[in-house]
Structures are given as C-alpha cells and as structure tokens.
Amino acid sequence: MDHTSPTYMLANLTHLHSEQLLQGLNLLRQHHELCDIILRVGDVKIHAHKVVLASVSPYFKAMFTGNLSEKENSEVEFQCIDETALQAIVEYAYTGTVFISQDTVESLLPAANLLQIKLVLKECCAFLESQLDPGNCIGISRFAETYGCRDLYLAATKYICQ
Numbered sequence: 662m663d664h665t666s667p668t669y670m671l672a673n674l675t676h677l678h679s680e681q682l683l684q685g686l687n688l689l690r691q692h693h694e695l696c697d698i699i700l701r702v703g704d705v706k707i708h709a710h711k712v713v714l715a716s717v718s719p720y721f722k723a724m725f726t727g728n729l730s731e732k733e734n735s736e737v738e739f740q741c742i743d744e745t746a747l748q749a750i751v752e753y754a755y756t757g758t759v760f761i762s763q764d765t766v767e768s769l770l771p772a773a774n775l776l777q778i779k780l781v782l783k784e785c786c787a788f789l790e791s792q793l794d795p796g797n798c799i800g801i802s803r804f805a806e807t808y809g810c811r812d813l814y815l816a817a818t819k820y821i822c823q
Contacts, residue, residue: 686713687755698725699736700751702744706736707751717754719777742775743768753781761788767804774808786813793820 689695689710696708714721724731731737739747746768753759759781761769770785789801790813802817804810 683755683757686710690751690755697735700747701736701738702740702742702747705744705748707748709751709754713754714751717778718750721776742772746772750776750778750781753778759784761785763792770804770810771808774810782810786810789813790816793817 690708690713693708696710698709698711698714700707700709711721711725715725716722723729724737726732745765749759749765749769750772759769761784766785766788770782770789773779773781773785786805789805789810793801793816798817798820802814802821805814805817
C-alpha cells in the first residue's frame, strides 16, 4: 500500500486571525499608534484609523475616499453626534461589541443611522423593541419613524393597537 503524505496543507485560521487582527488594531488605537484620524466632538478627541472606520461604515468610507476635504485632513469635527455614542461606535469598529442600554440607545441609534452602521442600528432597534411597554410605545413609535426604523415602527404600532 502506497501511503503518501500531502506535500502541503492549508490551515484555516480565519477566526483566530480575525480576532488577533482586531485586538492588534484596537491596541494600536488605544496607544494612539499609527492613527491617521482624530474624531472630535466638543473637547473630546477620539483617535482612530481611517481604514478601520471605512470598513464598517459607508459614511466614513465616502468621507475618506471621496473628494471631500476629510480625505486629507487628520481631524474631523462632529457637531450632531453625541460624544458617548461616537466613542461607542469607534469601540464597535475595533471590537465588534457595543453596549446598548436605556441610557445610551437614544443617542446611539441616531449616530448609527447617520454613520450607516447597519448592525449597530439593527441591535438598537431590537433593544428598543424588547423594551416596549404601555408607557413608552408611542414615544418609541415616533422615534422609530424619525430614524426610518421600519420594523421597530411596525412593532411599536402593533403594540399600541393591542
């Protein structure tokens, strides 16, 4: 019996590689190393890497690759986003996790909507849907309508009609 050993092996380390990559990029960000953009909200400065932000947000991708001045700038100021929400979104870009609570969702959802971060937006809507009760269903319905969260709007409207 001729038993030959393979001359090559393709190791699928995708999950481990992805985890290591995110951790490495996050450490670089936390130490302000190789960062090429500062996001500023008031006096708060958030250091980041354009490529990381552009990879999770079509908004940032357009900002950093289009013919906008931000493409060349090293600092971008935001006036219509809450600083805590922007910090949470940057943290999400580097870790894949986001903290959503009753205290954060009202600023996080509009920021995720503006920056076109669909997964965070979806989780914010799911959180609000799980919080529906007789005291907040009308407010959540209006909030969902304002930000174009169709499924949340329908769920809140259905809750109102019950």
